[in-house]
Structure formats: C-alpha cells, structure tokens
Amino acid sequence: MSLPDRFAALRTQLTEAATAFTDGSNGLASILAGMVDDVDRALTEPLEILPVCHHSPASGLAMVRRLRQRPPKVIYLELCEDLGPLLPELANCELPVALQAFASELVDFPARWGPLSVVAPITEASAEYQAIAYAMTTPGVTVVPVDRSADHIFQWAPPEHDPETDPDPAAATSPGTGLHGDAVGVEIGELRPRFADLEAHLLHHGRVRHWSEWWDQYVEQPLAGADYATYRQVMLLVGSLFRRLAPERPDRLARDEDRERFMWTRIRHHLAESGVDRSECLYVCGAFHAVSPVTGFGVAAADDFEITPSTGTGWRYGLIPSSHSAIEAQFGLAGGSVSIAAANWRKELDRSRLAPFRLAKKAAKGGRRRPVAPTDPADTPAADRLSDFLAAPPELDPLDEAELRQWCVEIVRLARRNGYLASTADAIAVFETSILLAGLRNRARPTPYDFQDAAVTCIEKDAVPGRRDVARLCEILLGGDRIGTVGYDALPPLARDVHDRLAPLGLELTRRTVQRALLDLSAQPDLRACSDLLWRLHHLLPTGTVRPVMGDRGLGQHSIQESWDLALGKQQRALIELGHQGVTVEQVLEQRLRKAAWEPAATAAQALTAVIDAIRLLDSPRFADELGARAVELLAAERTVADAPQVLAQIRALLAYYRAHEPTLPSWCETFIKTGYAHYCTLLPTAFADDSTSLRQVAAMLGFLCTLEDVALSVGCDRTQLELAVRQAAPQAPARIALWWGAQVHLGMWPLVELRDWCDSLLASPLTVPAVPAYISGLVQALEPAPELAPFVVEVISKAFGRLPDPVLLPWLPALIRTLRAEAAELVPGLVRQAGRVFPPTLPELDAWQPPWSAPAATEPADAAAAAEPPSVATEPVATLLAAHPAASAALADLLRSGR
Known part of the structure; x- marks a missing residue:
C-alpha cells in the first residue's frame, strides 16, 4: 500500500456516511475527509510527533510505552524554552509542582500588567513528566523545550490585553485562588473543544455532566490499554476535530499558528546545530498543535519564523508548590478530575505492569514493577489503526x-x-x-x-x-487534593537562608501544618536572631504565613517572650516568590521600604512609616536617616493636609524613641519639624475655612504646631507665625469655631474664663442650644493641640448633659459616640481619666457631691498684707536642702535648656 492511500478506505467510508446523513451536502464530508488528511500529514512527518493531552493518564501511558519500545535521544517538548534549566530541580520536589517565571520590574510592558507570572504545572501522570524523568535518568538523552518564552507570551498579547480578564489563547488565568495565584498558566497539550455548541452536544449525548467526565469515558478509558500506534492516530483525529470545528477568531488562530511556527523553527535550528538524526528524536506537543496546517510545519519546511528578541524585563525562575485543585482552577477542569486522573494512572500501571519513569528521589517507589516493553509490530507509519478502532464497539470493563x-x-x-x-x-x-x-x-x-x-x-x-x-x-x-512540595535544594537562595537561620527553633518548616514556636529570649538570648527574622518575615509575607501570637515589636520595644504560628510549609509559594526579589530577607525589606518612599505617589506619611519600619526591623540608622530625608522632601512638596493625623502620630512616636535612645535628635528630624511648622502655619487659615478638610485633619495640624512647638522654636521657628495663622483663620462651622477657641486659649490669646462664660451663654440661649453638640465635638478635638483643656471639656460636657433638653440630647448621643470612635478614639481615654478625677468614686457620695465648677468662688483675702505674707515655715527646710545640694537643680535646669 502506498503512503497516500493508507487511509483510502476510511476516507471513502466517512465521505459516504457524511453524504448519506446530510442529503448530499459537501460540508460535513469535507470536514471528515480533512480530518483524515490531518492525521495522514502528521504521521507522514519524518520527525515523529507524539500528541498528548494535559495531565492525561492515557498520554502518560503512551509515553511510557514509546520510551520503552524505542528510546529516543532528543525529546522536543512543548514547554517555555526559558524554563528548561529548571527541569533537573524536579528531582528535589514532591509532585505536583509548577515551573514558574516571575517578573516584578517590567520593561516594555504596561505597568498595570505587573507583576508577571507564568506557571507550568507538572504531575506524575502527565506525559511531559515521564519524558523529563526519562531524559534526566538516562545518559545521552536531552530534553529541549521549544515553546515560546515567558517574555514572548506577553509580547504577543495585544496592547489592550489584561492578564486577569483577557488571557492569552494558549494560556489560562486563574481566578486568584489556589497555589498558582493570579498567574498565566501555560497549558501543555491543550485539548478541549473551543466551539461551545460542540461541547454541549458531546455532553448531552454522552450523558455526562462536564467535559472532564466525557473525556474520561470516551477517550481516557478506551485509550488506556490501546497500543502506541492506535493511541497516536486517535489523538491526532481528536485534535483535528477540535481544530476544524473551532469558532472563527482570526486573532486567536493567528497566535496559535505563530506559536506552532515558533516551535517548528526552534526544532529545525536545533537539528541543524546538533546534527542529531531526526529518526532518533521525538516531538511531544498537544494534539491540537500536532495537526497544524501552517506552512512552516515539519522539519523539511523552508519557512523560518522570525523570532523577536526578548524585552529588557528581568525574569526570575523557580519552582512553586502546586496542587490538584490549583490545576483544576487554573485550567477550567471539573473539581476532582485531576485526583481521579491520578487514581486511574495508578490503577492502569498496576494493570499493565508498566514501570513509569521517576526522578532519583522517587525511583525506589517504582521498584516493584519490572520494565515492560510490549511489542507492537503494526507500529509503522503506513498502518491504518483508526478504521479498526472506530468500527469496533467499546470494550466493556467487567464490574469490579x-x-x-x-x-x-x-x-x-x-x-x-x-x-x-x-x-x-x-x-x-x-x-x-x-x-x-x-x-x-x-x-x-x-x-x-x-x-x-x-x-x-x-x-x-x-x-x-x-x-x-x-x-x-x-x-x-479517590486520592485527595494532593499538594506538592519544593525540596530544600530546589528552593531559591533566600528561602534556603530562611530555613537555615530558623533551624535553632527545632521545627520542620517544610510540613504543611501550622507549627507553634515558643521563644524565651531571656533564657535563650541566641534566639534573638530568629526573633528578628520572624518579625521581618511577618512584615513581608502574606497574612497568616508568620503570625505572632504573643510579643510585640514597636519602636524601641523588644519582648522577653514570644510565641509564633508558622505556616511556611503551607505557604511555600509566598516564600519562594519572595526569593525572586533578592538574596536575603534584609535586602528585600530594604528594597520594599525604599520603593514605598520613592514611588511617584508617595507621601510624607508613607515615608515616615518606612522610617519606623527601618528602625523596628532593620536597626539601620543610616537607612533610617535616608528615609527621613526623603520624608522632609515629600512634606515640603505636599499641598494638602490629608495625612496630617498620620504625620503627627508618627513624628511623635519617632521623637519619643530618639529622646529615649539617642543623645540628640537626628538632623533630618529637626528639619522635618521645622519644615512642617512652616508648612502647616501656611495652610492653617485655608484649612479652617475649607470644607474638604476634615475637623480631624485641622486638629492634627494644630497638634503638630502646638505640641511640637518646643522643638520647632529650638531650631529657629518663629512663634509669631503660628499666632498670625490662628488670627487669620475665620471658621464658620460650630465645630471648627470651638477648635479655634481651644487653640487661642492654648496660645494665651483668649482667657479660659471668657471661654467658660461664652460656653455658658451657648447653653442658656434657646437659639444656640441645637448647635451645642457640634461645639462640644470641636472642643474634644481641641484636646489634640491643647491637652490641658481636658478638665474644661469634662465641665462643658457635664453641663450639656445636665441642661440640654432631651429632644436635643438624645439624637446627639449616637452621633457623638460615632464621631469620637472614628476621629478622636485616642483622646477619649484622657477625658475618661479626667472625669474619674472629678466625679465621686462611689454611688453614696454622689448625692452630696457638688461639681467644682458650680462651687462658690473662694473668698478674697482680708487685706493685701494677708495676701502678700511670706511663705510658711514648712517650706524653709526644702529651700535649705536645695541650697545645700545644688547639683540636682543644676541638672534639671540643663535638661530644660536642652529641650528634652
């Protein structure tokens, strides 16, 4: 039989059947005849093509049979070419795992795409893993990935491409859950109908619920025990069916064809450079690509595809743990289908007595099976195995x-x-x-x-x-959601360094359970380094990976005992991706803090947060000073006061830390206060009148100006500037007016006695009673710049509760509570403590208690002489003691002069 006539009988039979079913229409007949031509073309290709399906046990079994029968010397694999160096590291892992390419700093790609991540999951039942394991354990055999690189995957994406909503046609995007995260997954051996009506038709007539079940019943089970030649021809036929019935999408089809021309170009280049005989090579690709009609198909084609150079994006590579559920979510498979495939793989291995290929770490587990090389005399390109397979009824497995x-x-x-x-x-x-x-x-x-x-x-x-x-x-x-593990030797340097530095804890960090670490730092000071590393990991890794149960790490604070929950084995992917960003945890942390302070939208509050984190976690004064200088630049450039509350809280905390632990304030800190004093004085009159600036923000500005005034005046600021800013303010809202009053009282511009009289008049006038709650809210906020007003605020609130009518008081109480919780939570404890000093501690005393503000005024002295009488004799011993020992007074005076 000549080669062109190998499928003549099958072609004639299909054409006659199509004509009978369609009343002479040539559409179906041409499709069926074209499918046979596709199979014939793929079988005629001098370079043997092995069509596969992703994570298919039947494909894995066919690969094992082929490698046992005629071991090749070169295996061309549909896999990103830049992932090739990672393949030997699979020996250090427990499958399933995923090969990953990761890029966080993008060049020539839109910034909104970042970070870029490409994963290729590998399971033991996949034909790809069997080929890799065979090549890695057999001397003289080479695996050559020939698919486009991770860089080219995103190069070929359209300019409007969104990695989350518009995935590449040859890839799939996960929904953001599972171990793969929001990564583009390269599906090796994609084989699924792209025509929705075809898939719905197959599911309906196959009496199955989803595509995974249809594939298992009508492809996996029949091909599991089929010989190698039959498997090839059937898979090529299925691939041709799905390709010819794909919907008309020119953009997607063009990218598919470019991808296929890319792979054939790489194959031809390797054959020419290596000089290997193509009869000793094997090309493993998806059945969809094995029947490609592109002009560059085959090793004899003269059409070389022009491959563009890579962009300047720096890609990092490694392995991350995968799982059956992550693979199902990433590639749209039914839940449990990969676990069922793994169970079928183990069952078919036992039934066929085939010995699968495993890398060195798992070789011992397959020792009970003897290598079987079944003979297949009909495995020749001219043999027609499709006719017998399609004509024979399905073999019914007996009930087990x-x-x-x-x-x-x-x-x-x-x-x-x-x-x-x-x-x-x-x-x-x-x-x-x-x-x-x-x-x-x-x-x-x-x-x-x-x-x-x-x-x-x-x-x-x-x-x-x-x-x-x-x-x-x-x-x-049936097998469960198996989760893979990346071995220690396959981890990036940062992850290995973390494991080494946490070794004194005595925990098995690769376990997928949450482990509790107890650190008694007083009894075991050598664990201090572990504590420092854990706090840095807590800052860098996702929530729950490293979680402190007991202990705290604030500015200048170090716990004596700490307790941690560690899930580094369960969240191994996060630690591995952290390793893509640097060599040590400290380097990555410094990069993160520097990036946060120097990003285009950075604010002074963000820079101060970075300063605090640098002091807490890195203990690097030089780096903290660098970040502090950046905070000064950002504060001087700001034109709003939106972050004033955060800035005030952070600079207060930093001042307290430096005063307690350093002999002098750093220069950047003094410059920051000086810059902030001028900055907030300039914006204060506008902020009082601007409705877009909240009351809390205005109070924070005044708090910065008033509570940090001693440092500001010591570095050359002028108090007159603050007084002029307060005088120029013209607030209109009652709450802002009350805040303005508090600032005037603090600066000595208005006596407290007059403010008390004014508040009493507000409570006495029916016209102003409805606005009293707003005035009280402003007075509470005034405690930020003037904490000495706490007794007066308690007095005003008490008078309001005693004098306001219920129709005004009751609706106001919920609003007051919500306002205090949202904007002045840190001020409430001071008010409560002050109220505790004023009100009686027991209930019986309340009946006879008289508020201090309602007591009669103290009687005046009988005469001026009585008012001016000298100090009592009781103070003379104190004066004598201080005069005899002046050292204490002198030291106190020095402290007051230094501003500390």
Missing part, C-alpha cells in the same frame, strides 16, 4: 465488585467522621445506585463519577453538617 464495595465502605466511614448520619444501609444504597447510574450511561463498570453521584444522592440529604460535602469526601477517598 471488590473495588466498588471498598469505595462504598470508605465513603460511609468518611461521612460519619464528618458529621453525617450514615449507616451500612447507605453503603448498600451507594453500591446499587452506582451500578444503576453506570447502566443508564451505557457503562458496565461504574466510574468514579458514577460513584460520586451515587454517594451524593444517598448520603447527602438536605444539609452539610461539617465543612466538607460528600462530593469533596469522594475526592479525598
């Missing part, structure tokens, strides 16, 4: 009652442990229902999907008593 019975017993046991009222009767019902459902779906042997449906029907009645439903329990029974 022992396996099904074991499943039923185990699911009832799991259901009981998770709160279900399951019994032996439920196990029997699940057994019989599984057989019934399989029969309704034309299956003699119940599949895991039939068993899962039966278990949900018979056990899960009307509610889920625990955290797991029955469907999830079935997934756990």
Whole structure:
C-alpha cells in the first residue's frame, strides 16, 4: 500500500456516511475527509510527533510505552524554552509542582500588567513528566523545550490585553485562588473543544455532566490499554476535530499558528546545530498543535519564523508548590478530575505492569514493577489503526465488585467522621445506585463519577453538617487534593537562608501544618536572631504565613517572650516568590521600604512609616536617616493636609524613641519639624475655612504646631507665625469655631474664663442650644493641640448633659459616640481619666457631691498684707536642702535648656 492511500478506505467510508446523513451536502464530508488528511500529514512527518493531552493518564501511558519500545535521544517538548534549566530541580520536589517565571520590574510592558507570572504545572501522570524523568535518568538523552518564552507570551498579547480578564489563547488565568495565584498558566497539550455548541452536544449525548467526565469515558478509558500506534492516530483525529470545528477568531488562530511556527523553527535550528538524526528524536506537543496546517510545519519546511528578541524585563525562575485543585482552577477542569486522573494512572500501571519513569528521589517507589516493553509490530507509519478502532464497539470493563464495595465502605466511614448520619444501609444504597447510574450511561463498570453521584444522592440529604460535602469526601477517598512540595535544594537562595537561620527553633518548616514556636529570649538570648527574622518575615509575607501570637515589636520595644504560628510549609509559594526579589530577607525589606518612599505617589506619611519600619526591623540608622530625608522632601512638596493625623502620630512616636535612645535628635528630624511648622502655619487659615478638610485633619495640624512647638522654636521657628495663622483663620462651622477657641486659649490669646462664660451663654440661649453638640465635638478635638483643656471639656460636657433638653440630647448621643470612635478614639481615654478625677468614686457620695465648677468662688483675702505674707515655715527646710545640694537643680535646669 502506498503512503497516500493508507487511509483510502476510511476516507471513502466517512465521505459516504457524511453524504448519506446530510442529503448530499459537501460540508460535513469535507470536514471528515480533512480530518483524515490531518492525521495522514502528521504521521507522514519524518520527525515523529507524539500528541498528548494535559495531565492525561492515557498520554502518560503512551509515553511510557514509546520510551520503552524505542528510546529516543532528543525529546522536543512543548514547554517555555526559558524554563528548561529548571527541569533537573524536579528531582528535589514532591509532585505536583509548577515551573514558574516571575517578573516584578517590567520593561516594555504596561505597568498595570505587573507583576508577571507564568506557571507550568507538572504531575506524575502527565506525559511531559515521564519524558523529563526519562531524559534526566538516562545518559545521552536531552530534553529541549521549544515553546515560546515567558517574555514572548506577553509580547504577543495585544496592547489592550489584561492578564486577569483577557488571557492569552494558549494560556489560562486563574481566578486568584489556589497555589498558582493570579498567574498565566501555560497549558501543555491543550485539548478541549473551543466551539461551545460542540461541547454541549458531546455532553448531552454522552450523558455526562462536564467535559472532564466525557473525556474520561470516551477517550481516557478506551485509550488506556490501546497500543502506541492506535493511541497516536486517535489523538491526532481528536485534535483535528477540535481544530476544524473551532469558532472563527482570526486573532486567536493567528497566535496559535505563530506559536506552532515558533516551535517548528526552534526544532529545525536545533537539528541543524546538533546534527542529531531526526529518526532518533521525538516531538511531544498537544494534539491540537500536532495537526497544524501552517506552512512552516515539519522539519523539511523552508519557512523560518522570525523570532523577536526578548524585552529588557528581568525574569526570575523557580519552582512553586502546586496542587490538584490549583490545576483544576487554573485550567477550567471539573473539581476532582485531576485526583481521579491520578487514581486511574495508578490503577492502569498496576494493570499493565508498566514501570513509569521517576526522578532519583522517587525511583525506589517504582521498584516493584519490572520494565515492560510490549511489542507492537503494526507500529509503522503506513498502518491504518483508526478504521479498526472506530468500527469496533467499546470494550466493556467487567464490574469490579471488590473495588466498588471498598469505595462504598470508605465513603460511609468518611461521612460519619464528618458529621453525617450514615449507616451500612447507605453503603448498600451507594453500591446499587452506582451500578444503576453506570447502566443508564451505557457503562458496565461504574466510574468514579458514577460513584460520586451515587454517594451524593444517598448520603447527602438536605444539609452539610461539617465543612466538607460528600462530593469533596469522594475526592479525598479517590486520592485527595494532593499538594506538592519544593525540596530544600530546589528552593531559591533566600528561602534556603530562611530555613537555615530558623533551624535553632527545632521545627520542620517544610510540613504543611501550622507549627507553634515558643521563644524565651531571656533564657535563650541566641534566639534573638530568629526573633528578628520572624518579625521581618511577618512584615513581608502574606497574612497568616508568620503570625505572632504573643510579643510585640514597636519602636524601641523588644519582648522577653514570644510565641509564633508558622505556616511556611503551607505557604511555600509566598516564600519562594519572595526569593525572586533578592538574596536575603534584609535586602528585600530594604528594597520594599525604599520603593514605598520613592514611588511617584508617595507621601510624607508613607515615608515616615518606612522610617519606623527601618528602625523596628532593620536597626539601620543610616537607612533610617535616608528615609527621613526623603520624608522632609515629600512634606515640603505636599499641598494638602490629608495625612496630617498620620504625620503627627508618627513624628511623635519617632521623637519619643530618639529622646529615649539617642543623645540628640537626628538632623533630618529637626528639619522635618521645622519644615512642617512652616508648612502647616501656611495652610492653617485655608484649612479652617475649607470644607474638604476634615475637623480631624485641622486638629492634627494644630497638634503638630502646638505640641511640637518646643522643638520647632529650638531650631529657629518663629512663634509669631503660628499666632498670625490662628488670627487669620475665620471658621464658620460650630465645630471648627470651638477648635479655634481651644487653640487661642492654648496660645494665651483668649482667657479660659471668657471661654467658660461664652460656653455658658451657648447653653442658656434657646437659639444656640441645637448647635451645642457640634461645639462640644470641636472642643474634644481641641484636646489634640491643647491637652490641658481636658478638665474644661469634662465641665462643658457635664453641663450639656445636665441642661440640654432631651429632644436635643438624645439624637446627639449616637452621633457623638460615632464621631469620637472614628476621629478622636485616642483622646477619649484622657477625658475618661479626667472625669474619674472629678466625679465621686462611689454611688453614696454622689448625692452630696457638688461639681467644682458650680462651687462658690473662694473668698478674697482680708487685706493685701494677708495676701502678700511670706511663705510658711514648712517650706524653709526644702529651700535649705536645695541650697545645700545644688547639683540636682543644676541638672534639671540643663535638661530644660536642652529641650528634652
């Protein structure tokens, strides 16, 4: 039989059937004939093509059979070419894991795309892993990734591309959950209908719920025991069907064809450079790409695709843990499908006695199987295996009652442990229902999907008593959500450094459970370095990865005992991606703080936060001074006071720290106060009258100017500037007017006696009574710049509670509480303490208690001589003592002069 006629009989049969079904229409006939031509073209290619499907046990078994029969010397793999150096590190990992390319500093890409992340998950059942494991464990064999690089994936994205909502056609974007995060996932061997109506038609007539179940029933099971030649031809036919029935999307089709031309160009270049015989090579790619009609298809094609150079983006590479659920979420598979595929893989290995390929770390686990190299005399390019496969009825697997019975017993046991009222009767019902459902779906042997449906029907009645439903329990029974682990040797340098430095804790940090670390730093001072590292990791890693249970790390504070919950093994991906950003944790932390202070939208408050973090976590005075100088620049350039409350709280904390731990204030701190004094004095009159500036922000400005006045005056500021700013203010709202009064009293511009009389007049006038709550809110805010007004504010609030009518007081109370909680929470404790000093401590004393502000005025002295009489004799010993020992007075005077 000549090569062009190998499928002549099949082509004729399909054409006649299409003509009979479509009343002579040529549309279906041309599609079917074209599918046969696609298979013929792929089989004729001198470089052997092995079509695969992503994470398919049938593909993995076919790969093992091919490698056992005729071991190749070069394997061309559909995988990002820049991920090739990571393949040897798979030996240090526990599958599933994902190869990752990561970039945080983008060049020639839109900034909104960052950070960029590309992952390629690997499972043991995948044909790709079998090829990699074979190449890594067989001398003289090479794996050559030929797919476009991570940089080219984003180069080919359209300018309006959004990695979260418009993924690349050859990739998929996760929904943001799972171990892969918001990464673009390269799906090696994509094989799924792109025509929604075709998929819906297959699901309906296949009597299945989703695509994963259809694929398992009609492709996985028939091909699991098929010989290698039959597998190739069937997979090529399926790939051609999905390709020819894909919807018309020219942009997506063009990118697919460019990708295929890219891979064939890389293959031809490698063949020319290495000189290897193409008969000793194998090309592993998705069945969709194996039947490509592009002009550059094949090793003999003369069309070389022009590959653009990479951009200036710096890519980092590593491995991250993956899981079955993460793969399912990333690539749109049904829940539990990857776990079921893994269970089928193990079952088929036992049935066929094939020995899979494993890297060195797992080689011992496969020792019980002997390598089997089944003979396949018909495995030649001219053999037509499709006709027999398509004409033969499906082989019905006999019912394995022992396996099904074991499943039923185990699911009832799991259901009981998770709160279900399951019994032996439920196990029997699940057994019989599984057989019934399989029969309704034309299956003699119940599949895991039939068993899962039966278990949900018979056990899960009307509610889920625990955290797991029955469907999830079935997934756990059939293999569970297996989560991979990246071994120590495959970790980036930063992650290995973290493990080494935390070794004194005596914990197994690779475990996927949350572990408790107890640090007694007084008894074991050598653990201080571990404590410092944990606080830095707590700042850098996502919430929950490193969580302090007991202990605190504030400015100048160091705990004596600490307790930590560590989930570094469970959140291994976060630590690995942190390793992409630097060599040590300290380097990454310094980069983060510097970036926060120098980003274009940075504010003075952000820079001061970076200063505090640098002092707390890095203990680097030089770096803190650098960040402080940046804070001065940002404050001088600001034109608003939106961050005034944060700036005030941060600079107060820094002043307290420096005064307690340093002999003098750093120069940047003095410059910051001097700049802030002039800055807020300039903006104060406008802020009082501007409705867009909140009362809290104005109070914070006054707090900066009044409470830091001693330092400001010592560095050359003029108090007259503040007095002029307060006089120029013209507030209109009652709350702002009360705040303005408090500032005037603090500066000595208005006597407190007059302010008391004015407040009494407000309470006495029916016209101003409705506005009294607003005035009180302003007086509370005035405690920020003038804390000495606390007794007066307590007095005014007490008078208001005693004199305001209920229609005014009762609606005002909730608003007062909400205002104090939101804008003056830190001022309330001072008011409460002051009220505790004024009001009687016990209830019986309350009846006879008289408020100090309502007591009669003290009587005046009888005469001027009585008022001017000399100090009592009781003070003379004190004066004598101080005169005899002047050192204490002199030291106190020096402190007052120094401003500390």
